[in-house]
Amino acid sequence: MVSVYFGVEDDSLTLFGFGADSFIEALSGLGIAHMVMRIKKNQHVVSDKFETTALKITGVSFYLLSTGLVTS
Secondary structure (H helix, E strand, O other): OHHHHHHHHOOOHHHHHHHHHHHHHHHHHHHHHHHHHHHHHOOOOOOOHHHHHHHHHHHHHHHHHHHHHHHO
16 A cells, blocks of 8 residues: 555556555455465365455455556
């Protein structure tokens, strides 16, 4: 979020994009960590609501980021 702040302050699209991408990757990592822990506990469960929501948020975030960067 620091990179996003400085990117906005300095009108630096590159710095803003880097910060936003890093934030999205961190959210994605949380979803993956949750999935790995779930699989270790019970391999027979396909997925849960948290995983599905995390995956959707990550996908939508990347689409919004790429659209925003292309249109800027």
